[in-house]
Amino acid sequence: MTDPVYTPPKVWTWNKDLGGTWGSLNRPVAGATHDHELPVGKHPLQLYSLATPNGVKVTVMLEELLALGHSGAEYDAHLIRIRKGDQFGSGFVEINPNSKIPALVDHSTPTPTRVFESGAILLYLAEKFGTFLPSDFTVRTECLSWLFWQMGSAPYLGGGFGHFYSYSPTKYEYPIDRYAMEVKRQLDVLDRHLADKQFMCGDDYTIADMAIWPWYGALVANRVYSAAEFLSTHEYENVMRWNNQIAVRPAVKRGRIVNRVSGRPDQQLHERHDASDFETRTQDKLEATE
Numbered sequence: 360m361t362d363p364v365y366t367p368p369k370v371w372t373w374n375k376d377l378g379g380t381w382g383s384l385n386r387p388v389a390g391a392t393h394d395h396e397l398p399v400g401k402h403p404l405q406l407y408s409l410a411t412p413n414g415v416k417v418t419v420m421l422e423e424l425l426a427l428g429h430s431g432a433e434y435d436a437h438l439i440r441i442r443k444g445d446q447f448g449s450g451f452v453e454i455n456p457n458s459k460i461p462a463l464v465d466h467s468t469p470t471p472t473r474v475f476e477s478g479a480i481l482l483y484l485a486e487k488f489g490t491f492l493p494s495d496f497t498v499r500t501e502c503l504s505w506l507f508w509q510m511g512s513a514p515y516l517g518g519g520f521g522h523f524y525s526y527s528p529t530k531y532e533y534p535i536d537r538y539a540m541e542v543k544r545q546l547d548v549l550d551r552h553l554a555d556k557q558f559m560c561g562d563d564y565t566i567a568d569m570a571i572w573p574w575y576g577a578l579v580a581n582r583v584y585s586a587a588e589f590l591s592t593h594e595y596e597n598v599m600r601w602n603n604q605i606a607v608r609p610a611v612k613r614g615r616i617v618n619r620v621s622g623r624p625d626q627q628l629h630e631r632h633d634a635s636d637f638e639t640r641t642q643d644k645l646e647a648t649e
């Protein structure tokens with residue numbers, strides 16, 4: 360089917376009825392829509408997030424740090440329901456003027472430090488705790504190249520492919536073709552790179568893997584957009600192997616369920632305020648005590 364022809368007007372105006380999952384929520388202006396103070400828990404690190412791929416990057420990193428024994432990485436994970444517009448509350452906008460999860464506040468610094476953008480948060484935590492980022496200058500540089508590759512590439516996967524294949528109220532051929540092609544190219548970039556490497560930066564698991572896995576690992580495992588068959592992701596064998604290797608890490612299994620509000624109840628921990636919450640406060644346990 361040929362897509363309907365659209366002639367853009369001279370000046371774009373805001374059509375408030377865009378439709379679709381995000382059409383009525385997103386606006387062409389920044390800033391808060393309502394007053395809302397953010398809660399602050401007892402731990403040094405306060406995370407405000409949701410278990411989307413960008414959110415999972417950070418909860419996996421925090422769980423990995425704790426698994427290594429860094430008690431300073433103890434955190435409260437507060438839920439930000441982006442489909443309800445929590446990202447536009449005044450408190451959230453103060454810590455991320457871009458109104459997107461994840462956002463972190465470090466209360467262990469002389470004055471609280473806000474960090475937004477998942478890549479910046481991963482880098483902040485890696486530098487703060489001196490781990491998951493190689494110290495050798497050359498390897499570190501390569502690693503940061505992959506971290507920033509992810510930050511630049513995932514918007515084509517999420518905002519491009521995912522949006523038009525999954526969220527758009529009407530399916531149009533041109534944008535789906537355009538972004539499917541780009542996402543397959545990205546998967547091929549990863550597949551070739553991982554052909555002779557265990558992880559993105561070599562033998563060590565780093566923040567580059569933590570950034571890339573929640574998006575591209577989820578894609579090949581058919582956990583985002585139900586697009587594995589459409590994109591023939593089984594063809595990217597090295598990405599599949601790398602995905603499986605990361606998915607079994609205990610910290611990854613914990614991190615990916617924090618701030619999750621959909622899927623199996625035992626895989627949803629809406630808020631995390633204590634390590635014991637994984638045993639006692641997943642949705643299956645909470646529902647059983649209701």
Ligand SMILES: N[C@@H](CCC(=O)N[C@@H](CS)C(=O)NCC(=O)O)C(=O)O
Nearest residue numbers: 411413441458459460461476477478
């Ligand atoms: N580049 C940002 C992207 C963050 C982002 O797009 N977050 C999405 C969820 S995955 C969000 O908060 N969307 C809410 C909205 O667009 O209103 C990052 O990596 O932190």
